[in-house]
Amino acid sequence: MKTLTRSLLFVTLFALTGAIQAQTIKIGHVDSNEIMNLMPERTEIENKLRTFEQQLEDELRTMMGEYQKKVMDYQDNMATMSNLIKQSKEKEITDLQNRIQDFNQNAEAEYGEKRVELLTPLIDKVKKAIEDVGKEKGYAYILDAATGVLLHIGTGANDLTADVKAKLNIK
Numbered sequence: 001m002k003t004l005t006r007s008l009l010f011v012t013l014f015a016l017t018g019a020i021q022a023q024t025i026k027i028g029h030v031d032s033n034e035i036m037n038l039m040p041e042r043t044e045i046e047n048k049l050r051t052f053e054q055q056l057e058d059e060l061r062t063m064m065g066e067y068q069k070k071v072m073d074y075q076d077n078m079a080t081m082s083n084l085i086k087q088s089k090e091k092e093i094t095d096l097q098n099r100i101q102d103f104n105q106n107a108e109a110e111y112g113e114k115r116v117e118l119l120t121p122l123i124d125k126v127k128k129a130i131e132d133v134g135k136e137k138g139y140a141y142i143l144d145a146a147t148g149v150l151l152h153i154g155t156g157a158n159d160l161t162a163d164v165k166a167k168l169n170i171k
Helices: 002-022 032-038 041-080 083-137 161-167
Strands: 027-030 141-144 150-153
Touching: 027 083, 032 041, 032 083, 041 083, 083 141, 083 150
Parallel strands: 027 141
Antiparallel strands: 141 150
C-alpha cells in the first residue's frame, strides 16, 4: 500500500514538473496521525468507544454464559430426556448459537459505525484547519505524509485532467 501511495505521489509530482517550471508552486505536507493524536477531543472519543465496546462485550459474555449453561444442562440430563425434549433443547441451543453469531457480526458493524460517527467531526475539524492553512499560506497542494492523500488543492494548482483525457481521446 505504501509503495502504491509513493508511486502515486511520484506520478503527481512528475506531472507537476512542467507547471513548476512555469511558476513556483508551493507544496506542503502534514502528518494527520500526529495531529489527530494530539487533539484534546481524541481522549474523550476513545473513552466513549471503550465504554461502547465494553457494553457490547458484556452482552456477548451474558449470551455466552447462557449458552454454556444450556449446553451443560443438556449434557447432564440427556440420558433422562425424551426424544421430543432432546430435540427441543437442541433447537434452543442451536438458536442461541445463531443469535450469538448474529450479535457478534452486528456488534462489529455497529462498533465501526459508532467509531465513524464519533471521529467524523474531529476529522472534519482537522481537514478544515489544513484547508485554512493552505489558503492562508498560499499552498497549491498539501499532502498527508501519514497516508499520501492529497488534502488541499489551492487556487494555484493546475488540474491536468482535461489534458490527459484529450491525450487519451476520451470525454
